Amino acid sequence: MTASDDKFYHARVTRRVDFAPDLWMFRIQSGEHFNFLPGQYATLGVEEGGKRVERPYSIASSPAEDEVEFFFELVPEGALTPKLYKLQPGDELLMRKAPKGRFTLETANGRTNHLLVSTVTGVAPFVSFIRTLSKDWKEGRFDGAHKLFLLNGASRPWEFGYKDELTRFAEELPFLKYIPTVSRPWDHADWPGEIGRADDILRKYADQWGLDATNTHAYLCGHPDMIANSKAILKRRGFLDKIAIKEEIYWIPAK
Ligand SMILES: Cc1cc2nc3c(=O)[nH]c(=O)nc-3n(C[C@H](O)[C@H](O)[C@H](O)COP(=O)(O)OP(=O)(O)OC[C@H]3O[C@@H](n4cnc5c(N)ncnc54)[C@H](O)[C@@H]3O)c2cc1C
Secondary structure, X not given: OOOOOOOEEEEEEEEEEEEEOOEEEEEEEOOOOOOOOOOOEEEEEEEEOOEEEEEEEEOOOOOOOOOEEEEEEOOOOOOOHHHHHHOOOOOEEEXXXXXXXXXXXXXXXXXXEEEEEEEHHHHHHHHHHXXXXXXXXXXXXXXXXXXXXXXXXXXXXXXOOOHHHHHHHHHHOOOEEEEEEEOOHHHOOXXXXXXXXXXXXXXXXXXXXXXXXXXXXXXXXXXXXXXXXXXXXXHHOOOOOOOOEEEEEOOOOOO
């Protein structure tokens, strides 16, 4: 079952940053330009002993970058992440040439606010949205008419990965608000920010920012419980039609 060149890039890791013992990012070079839309995912794989293991991963980079970036969480008993975790710059992995997914920004139908809710690695597609819009704004292709409101939940402060970059973007981009929130603050007395899970603070910020079903699309990404809770809250606020809420559920909890 060798990966054929017409379907797979034999990509190389060019850079790796470890944020925590079980959270890291890497950037890869695929050798060709990889065309995708911000918010889509790539299928990554590792082949060992003639066996290939593949999983989907949201792309954190913007299509304008010459490398493709991912944010991973190690699942210690998982089939693929322990293999990805071993990879260092220079090592090879497989990436399917076809990007996938519809978790893209909806800009066509009149709602100009975009409420982005994520847990830990679920921030990746939103990083891609923001990097892309930031470049478009600076280069005059985006007028700032669409506004992004990002809630990013984690248990502990070191799990955010992209907090510094997103904080800088929020300081310079008039169309971005960014709230990282920590759900286990008792271990981190020095955490200066918001407290609670992303879905716990959703109502408060939706009210504060004036986000309702007439003017807002919601995008939920990451932990299945956050997505279920946020969907229930948003439905009670009138987010009822199919495109009002988009979701990217990263895993199905084991029964
Ligand atoms: C569209 C899409 C995009 C995704 N993007 C990302 C991403 O950007 N970064 C990322 O790290 N993951 C992402 N995932 C999850 C990823 O595809 C894998 O499921 C995950 O990395 C685990 O793979 P594994 O082979 O190591 O574990 P598996 O062998 O697939 O899973 C073992 C067990 O762990 C559970 N599990 C899987 N992931 C987690 C988790 N994070 N926490 C707790 N339990 C888990 C599974 O339900 C299963 O019971 C995405 C999933 C989807 C569907």
